Amino acid sequence: MTTNDRPRPPSALEQDVRERLAALESSDVETLRVASDYLEELAAWKVATAEASSKEGCDEQSEGEPDPDEYPADVPDRASVSVKEIAGTTYHYYQWRESDRIESKTVQR
Known part of the structure; x- marks a missing residue:
């Protein structure tokens, strides 16, 4: 990637999310990396939580949920x-x- 190929927030995201990401553009490299690490961890947590909820949902249904x-x-x-x-x-x-x-x-x- 060259200095002319500056990344932009994906257009597929909602407007308010794109604005929040654009606000991070002025942050230093270390702050961006810390934020990136946090977002990766948050995404992994959400996936794990969703999987656990779907498994619990199956258990609940077998325990009497019609x-x-x-x-x-x-x-x-x-x-x-x-x-x-x-x-x-x-x-x-x-x-x-x-x-x-x-x-x-x-x-x-």
Whole structure:
């Protein structure tokens, strides 16, 4: 890379992110390297967190979170589901909005 080939923030980024990156252009080399190291670590952490969340999500679903295919016939797929265990019995509480009303249904599993 020559001095005439100065890098610019990628246009694929949102405007506010490009502006923040452009603000770093006046920083010294050491500051840029420290910021770069931090951003690499942050990206790795986000990937690890997302992977852990997706694994936990799979575990949660197997521990009683119903699959959308298992919703009762009269409950829409967009319904939110709360799973509660009361006195050893598991209940699934489905709740959704229809027009101005909130509908709900309780199913014992």
